[in-house]
Amino acid sequence: ETGVTQSPTHLIKTRGQQVTLRCSSQSGHNTVSWYQQALGQGPQFIFQYYREEENGRGNFPPRFSGLQFPNYSSELNVNALELDDSALYLCASSRDRVNSPLHFGNGTRLTVT
Amino acid sequence: ELKVEQNPLFLSMQEGKNYTIYCNYSTTSDRLYWYRQDPGKSLESLFVLLSNGAVKQEGRLMASLDTKARLSTLHITAAVHDLSATYFCAVPNSGYALNFGKGTSLLVTP
Numbered sequence: 001e002t003g004v005t006q007s008p009t010h011l012i013k014t015r016g017q018q019v020t021l022r023c024s025s026q027s028g029h030n031t032v033s034w035y036q037q038a039l040g041q042g043p044q045f046i047f048q049y050y051r052e053e054e055n056g057r058g059n060f061p062p063r064f065s066g067l068q069f070p071n072y073s074s075e076l077n078v079n080a081l082e083l084d085d086s087a088l089y090l091c092a093s094s095r096d097r098v099n100s101p102l103h104f105g106n107g108t109r110l111t112v113t
Numbered sequence: 114e115l116k117v118e119q120n121p122l123f124l125s126m127q128e129g130k131n132y133t134i135y136c137n138y139s140t141t142s143d144r145l146y147w148y149r150q151d152p153g154k155s156l157e158s159l160f161v162l163l164s165n166g167a168v169k170q171e172g173r174l175m176a177s178l179d180t181k182a183r184l185s186t187l188h189i190t191a192a193v194h195d196l197s198a199t200y201f202c203a204v205p206n207s208g209y210a211l212n213f214g215k216g217t218s219l220l221v222t223p
Contacts, residue, residue: 033209033210035211040215040216041215041216042117042201042203042213042214042215042216043156043201043211043213044213045206045210045211045212048209048210050209055209056207056209056210058210090155090156092156097208097209098208098209099144099205099208101146101158101161102146102158102211103158104155104156104157105155106154106155107155109153
């Protein structure tokens with residue numbers, strides 16, 4: 001059984017640029033959630049995708065957007081990067097959209113300079 | 114707004130000692146999750162507590178849930194260095210999201 005994989009592992013961008021992070025969900029999982037973890041903080045929910053549609057969203061501005069593909073993999077896009085966007089971005093997949101245990105990937109470390 | 118508070122946020126303890134980490138949350142929930150995170154790594158699921166009075170144990174860690182008090186505890190027995198990590202509790206919010214506490218950074222020293 002393949003776990004959740006994320007790419008790239010590390011990324012350095014300049015303020016104002018755009019970035020795309022990718023996530024492959026665990027086999028048999030149809031739901032993907034994205035979390036942002038700033039240094040020294042707990043993860044914060046960005047949004048969730050279920051069967052290619054956004055199923056819920058946290059308190060993040062519209063420049064954070066996402067996609068889910070028919071194979072249930074997902075992308076997180078961030079436009080107009082700000083310094084505060086520097087964080088570990090975690091993708092988690094689950095068997096269903098509600099109350100299913102989350103399986104986290106190893107994350108993408110984004111640094112915005 | 115659902116708030117999840119952990120204490121302590123930092124904990125340094127000697128090997129062999131016992132200690133408890135507390136997790137309080139502000140709204141009704143019948144389930145709670147505990148995760149472990151090593152530096153620079155992702156989150157590893159430790160426990161899923163699904164009902165009031167639930168107790169789960171794995172090795173030197175034991176977690177419990179009191180939904181009426183909105184409180185979960187993570188008890189560490191006879192700590193060893195390998196337990197050094199950051200521990201998070203998380204509570205479901207609206208069914209599809211988890212609200213995490215700020216984490217308890219645990220350091221076990223000889």
